[in-house]
Amino acid sequence: MSQIIKVGMAELKVARHPAxxxxxxxxxCIGIALYDRxxxxxxxxxxxxxxxxxxxxxxxxxxxADTGIHDLLEEMKRIGSDVRNIVAKIAGGAQMFAFATNNxxxxxxxxxxxxxxxxxAGYRIPIIAEDTGGNYGRTIELSSxxxxxxxxxxxxxxxxx
Amino acid sequence: xNDTISGLNNFHLDVLREIGNIGAGNAATALAKLLxxxxxxxxxxxxxxxxxxxxxxxxxxxTPVVGILLRIQGDISGSMMFxxxxxxxxxxxxxxxxxxLEADLDFDEMSSSVLTEIGNILAGSYLSALSNMTNLxxxxxxxALAMDMAGAILSVPAIEFGKTSDTVLYIExxxxxxxxxxxxxxxxxxxxxxxGKLLKALGVV
Numbered sequence: 001m002s003q004i005i006k007v008g009m010a011e012l013k014v015a016r017h018p019a020x021x022x023x024x025x026x027x028x029c030i031g032i033a034l035y036d037r038x039x040x041x042x043x044x045x046x047x048x049x050x051x052x053x054x055x056x057x058x059x060x061x062x063x064x065a066d067t068g069i070h071d072l073l074e075e076m077k078r079i080g081s082d083v084r085n086i087v088a089k090i091a092g093g094a095q096m097f098a099f100a101t102n103n104x105x106x107x108x109x110x111x112x113x114x115x116x117x118x119x120x121a122g123y124r125i126p127i128i129a130e131d132t133g134g135n136y137g138r139t140i141e142l143s144s145x146x147x148x149x150x151x152x153x154x155x156x157x158x159x160x161x
Numbered sequence: 162x163n164d165t166i167s168g169l170n171n172f173h174l175d176v177l178r179e180i181g182n183i184g185a186g187n188a189a190t191a192l193a194k195l196l197x198x199x200x201x202x203x204x205x206x207x208x209x210x211x212x213x214x215x216x217x218x219x220x221x222x223x224t225p226v227v228g229i230l231l232r233i234q235g236d237i238s239g240s241m242m243f244x245x246x247x248x249x250x251x252x253x254x255x256x257x258x259x260x261x262l263e264a265d266l267d268f269d270e271m272s273s274s275v276l277t278e279i280g281n282i283l284a285g286s287y288l289s290a291l292s293n294m295t296n297l298x299x300x301x302x303x304x305a306l307a308m309d310m311a312g313a314i315l316s317v318p319a320i321e322f323g324k325t326s327d328t329v330l331y332i333e334x335x336x337x338x339x340x341x342x343x344x345x346x347x348x349x350x351x352x353x354x355x356x357g358k359l360l361k362a363l364g365v366v
Contacts, residue, residue, distance in 0.1 A: 008213030009312070009319060010327075024222030025312015028320055048212070048316070048323045060327045063212070096317050097230045097305040108320055137313020139223055154225055154309055 002144065007031075010063040012045035014075040017144040026092035026138045028109035030116050032069060033089045033140065034125070035147035036081040042144045043081075045072045049108070050115030065115040073123060088125050089149045089161050090116055091140050093132040109133070129161035174207055176363050180294060181205040181332045181347070184287030189336055191282045196256050198338045206333040215315050215329055218346065220246065222312030229280025230305050230317060233288065235298035236362075237355035241288070242318045242348045243280045244311075249343040253279055262341070277306045287347065295362035318348035325356075 002018040009029065013021055017040035023031045026046070034043040045068040052064040061067035073083060093113035113132045120127055131138065131151050141150040149161040185202045193200040210218075227250040229243045245253070251266040254275050266272060281304055292299045307314060322329040332347040351359055 009215055009316065010212040010323070025310035025314075025316070027309070027313030027316030029316045048320050054324060056325070060212075063323055063327070094313065096228070096307050096309065096313055135307070137310035137316075139310065139312075152223075 007044045007046050009046050010048055010060050012043070012062045012068060012072045012075065014041065014043040014072070014079055015144065016041055016079055019144045020141055022139065022141045024139045026140065027094055027096045028092070028112060030065065030090055030092040030112045031140045032072070032116060033142040033149050034072060034076060034086050035142070036076065036085045037087060037147065038085040039080055040144045041076055041079055041081045042142050043072045043076045044142055045069065047112065047116065050111045065112060065119050069119045083123060083125065086125055087128045087147070088120050089129045090127060091131045091138050091149065091151050094134050094136055096135060098135065131159070131161055173360065177330070178205065178207040180291055181207055184290040185334045187286035187290055188283045191286050192336060195282065200336050200338055203335040208331050209328050210331055211328055212319055212323065215319050218331065222310060224311045225308060226311045226314055227276055227306065227308045228314035229277060229284070231284055232302040233299055234302060235300045237297055237299060237351055237358050239349070239351035239355050240318065240321060241284050241350065243284055244314060244346040246344055249345065250276055252341055252343060273306055277304050280304050280306065283345065295359065297362050318350050321350040
């Protein structure tokens, strides 16, 4: 059995094969799952906001798409991964509440998704699967065995990416 | 000036706890009228927690909960979220709709509007307490409701806090009629500049 490692909100973790990384109850946040196809290293970050440009000096870097993905890649390199072997799967970015009024801060899920894609593209990391948007929460589990990403929901079943 | 929650000290927390207390008292009165029962409340817990701890409240990130979110406007702006765990939501809906107390919670339009109304009343109780103490004009908008995993629902106020801080401010309330308890959590999230305004109006900075 592989150990299951929990990644909390605004946290990032990496692990060597065999392992499972999970993050529970993603709403408008994004879970970014990275998989090294050669040595089976895995990494996951649970980001909350698109950009660190609004950050204060002391801010937690794993909170933002840009700095979170940067630091996650550094951690993966540290345990022996080459960026060229890494592929990504992403999930989350939902809009949990529907408001009649057009409030910009409510579209944070969509902005998180767009920012995540742009940052990954900047590192030339292909997104080989995604389950984003909608109005429901997701729990994800990344297996180092084959890089599969299990997505669990309440009311929308379970699927594998 | 402290304008983020990371800068709050024990004195600030006491003030917020007191607001929570008065707000919960108002809410318990409103709830008692609505349910036609005697409702008591326990002293609310006020805590500042890290994001990574947020989803552990209410029994874990995957626990189904009902969240009621409303925007606040006026002299300060921001949002407020009221969260009920599923047993509490079920109990309230069943009492108000005259169903057996153990009946399942159908998440239909009727239950949604009942829960939205409860959220409206409870949030209104807090906001009027806050408004009275600060002499600030604070008005709630029409609420929105969602039922899903606690982590996903809580991510909404957490993200709002996340724009200026690495922690969230959290108030837990327990209402009871001596037999059944209703546990409700409240997150008050003032927008960027409103935090300073709020603390200043309370005379703590």
